[in-house]
Amino acid sequence: MTAMPTDLWLLLLGLGGVLLAASGIGYALAQTRGADDPVIDNLNARINAWWVMVILMGLALTFGKAGASVLFAFCSFAALREFVTLTDTRRADHMALVAAFFVVIPVQYWLVWAEWYGFYSIFIPVYAFLLLPIIVTLRGDTGRFLARVAELQWALMVCVFSVSHVPALLSLQIPGFEGRNVLLIAFLVVVVQGSDVCQYIWGKLLGRHKIAPNLSPSKTWEGFIGGALSAIVIGASLSWLTPFTPLQAGGMALIIVLMGFFGGLVMSAIKRDRGVKDWGQMIAGHGGFIDRLDSVIFSAPIFFHLTRYFWSTV
Amino acid sequence: MSSKCHVSCRFILIPVLARRFAASATGTAIGLFARAVTAVQATWAGCAPEPRQRVYFANHTSNGDFVLIWTVLPPFMRDMTRPVAAREYWLTSPLRSFIGRDVFNAVLIDRRPEARTEDPVAQMIAAADTGASLIVFPEGQRNMTTETLLPFKTGLYHFARQRPEIDLVPVWIANLNRVMPKGEVIPIPLICTVTFGTPLHVTEGEAKDAFLARAEAALRATAPAERVPA
Numbered sequence: 001m002t003a004m005p006t007d008l009w010l011l012l013l014g015l016g017g018v019l020l021a022a023s024g025i026g027y028a029l030a031q032t033r034g035a036d037d038p039v040i041d042n043l044n045a046r047i048n049a050w051w052v053m054v055i056l057m058g059l060a061l062t063f064g065k066a067g068a069s070v071l072f073a074f075c076s077f078a079a080l081r082e083f084v085t086l087t088d089t090r091r092a093d094h095m096a097l098v099a100a101f102f103v104v105i106p107v108q109y110w111l112v113w114a115e116w117y118g119f120y121s122i123f124i125p126v127y128a129f130l131l132l133p134i135i136v137t138l139r140g141d142t143g144r145f146l147a148r149v150a151e152l153q154w155a156l157m158v159c160v161f162s163v164s165h166v167p168a169l170l171s172l173q174i175p176g177f178e179g180r181n182v183l184l185i186a187f188l189v190v191v192v193q194g195s196d197v198c199q200y201i202w203g204k205l206l207g208r209h210k211i212a213p214n215l216s217p218s219k220t221w222e223g224f225i226g227g228a229l230s231a232i233v234i235g236a237s238l239s240w241l242t243p244f245t246p247l248q249a250g251g252m253a254l255i256i257v258l259m260g261f262f263g264g265l266v267m268s269a270i271k272r273d274r275g276v277k278d279w280g281q282m283i284a285g286h287g288g289f290i291d292r293l294d295s296v297i298f299s300a301p302i303f304f305h306l307t308r309y310f311w312s313t314v
Numbered sequence: 315m316s317s318k319c320h321v322s323c324r325f326i327l328i329p330v331l332a333r334r335f336a337a338s339a340t341g342t343a344i345g346l347f348a349r350a351v352t353a354v355q356a357t358w359a360g361c362a363p364e365p366r367q368r369v370y371f372a373n374h375t376s377n378g379d380f381v382l383i384w385t386v387l388p389p390f391m392r393d394m395t396r397p398v399a400a401r402e403y404w405l406t407s408p409l410r411s412f413i414g415r416d417v418f419n420a421v422l423i424d425r426r427p428e429a430r431t432e433d434p435v436a437q438m439i440a441a442a443d444t445g446a447s448l449i450v451f452p453e454g455q456r457n458m459t460t461e462t463l464l465p466f467k468t469g470l471y472h473f474a475r476q477r478p479e480i481d482l483v484p485v486w487i488a489n490l491n492r493v494m495p496k497g498e499v500i501p502i503p504l505i506c507t508v509t510f511g512t513p514l515h516v517t518e519g520e521a522k523d524a525f526l527a528r529a530e531a532a533l534r535a536t537a538p539a540e541r542v543p544a
Contacts, residue, residue: 077503081353085505091495097502275539280505281355 045285092141199227263298337416356386360512374451375491481513511536
């Protein structure tokens with residue numbers, strides 16, 4: 001475990017300031033517009049949940065690689081639980097599901113912790129992909145077989161494989177950036193969540209034209225463009241945290257924002273198909289873990305691989 | 315005289331207190347375990363969580379059903395709520411007896427008419443007359459079929475006729491049978507929900523079959539909208 005870089009403290013302090021301002025605005029809105037306005041009620045629930053998330057994230061990152069691995073393993077567990085709850089599993093899937101929760105998650109995060117790149121990048125796409133359907137087959141129930149095994153593989157790719165690429169950022173070796181990898185996690189998370197928050201704010205302030213009314217009634221062109229531009233500015237201005245130049249950081253932020261946005265649409269499509277509005281109710285005001293993680297899920301592996309290919313030596 | 319009492323009281327009190335403490339700790343542990351595995355969410359759709367005397371009647375697919383209801387009740391309601399459970403199951407081992415009697419304070423009824431010495435409905439009435447709320451499973455056994463509900467036993471009707479003022483609250487437990495299907499050893503941690511519906515009462519002169527049909531319909535109506543597999 002390496003000591004936490006001073007820059008992370010500065011970033012956390014900055015986030016604390018932003019949240020203080022947000023809480024102040026939320027309080028003022030509740031005073032002037034009335035506390036029982038559902039939009040303001042939801043806004044304040046979201047801000048309070050952000051406090052908890054930022055504090056947990058800060059705590060986890062102070063424990064370095066172990067803290068990040070445990071935190072995101074827990075996120076994967078909560079996300080997988082939400083995902084599998086919404087799929088139509090059968091009794092014959094039971095052992096495969098037990099393996100998904102109690103073998104695949106711990107092994108994947110142990111491999112990430114051990115920095116075994118060659119194994120954690122293929123453990124779920126190759127080994128889980130081939131072995132879990134075999135376990136399902138042993139029970140002999142062929143009804144909706146392809147749908148069942150495909151749903152389980154999707155659940156693992158989305159909730160475990162993708163999410164594990166966040167702590168995997170700690171295993172990259174970037175010359176001149178030694179001991180500061182935890183800032184890559186901070187950069188990714190701040191850009192992704194900053195983009196979500198800015199899209200929400202721009203959408204609430206100016207949103208008129210819906211982008212994808214069939215998928216997500218709350219997403220508007222005004223929200224998306226305003227949020228994306230804001231997030232690119234946030235990303236570029238955080239380049240001092242990263243091995244990137246301001247231009248590169250802005251470009252990374254653009255890719256993160258696009259992947260996150262379309263990831264949100266994909267996950268919305270699954271929710272519409274399953275007939276639910278939110279993935280769960282674990283995080284007050286936000287819905288479930290997947291509602292908060294959907295844009296991380298789609299951007300983390302791409303951010304990881306771009307950074308690895310162009311900057312890392314391993 | 316006081317010191318004499320002090321000595322003899324100590325012999326009686328300490329085991330009693332220790333047992334009560336163990337029961338309370340076990341109850342907390344079981345509740346935490348249930349929450350860790352199922353992340354159970356309560357929905358108060360048709361009534362509020364308030365300290366009224368009620369009979370909660372629920373669908374029954376798993377041995378953990380009453381634990382889940384018990385877990386989502388706020389502590390001030392939990393303390394006054396007793397599950398009605400099968401004597402022939404809960405008195406078969408010291409551990410089960412400890413959990414059934416001490417932890418959950420269950421009203422133990424014998425489901426075997428030929429073996430029982432006490433009338434189950436009379437036992438439920440006696441418990442209700444002390445002010446307790448009850449948790450009952452009117453199907454009378456775990457539902458292992460693909461039907462939504464098994465036909466109700468008549469106990470709920472006879473109870474309602476004798477204590478018509480007590481609210482009968484339908485409670486739907488969703489997903490617990492997927493967490494731990496019969497014959498499996500390891501539970502899978504899916505999210506379960508417990509939905510409390512609108513209270514009903516037996517009406518003046520209502521016939522048994524009509525009431526049971528109404529109660530069954532009320533319980534079905536409490537279930538969250540089911541997604542239909544393609």
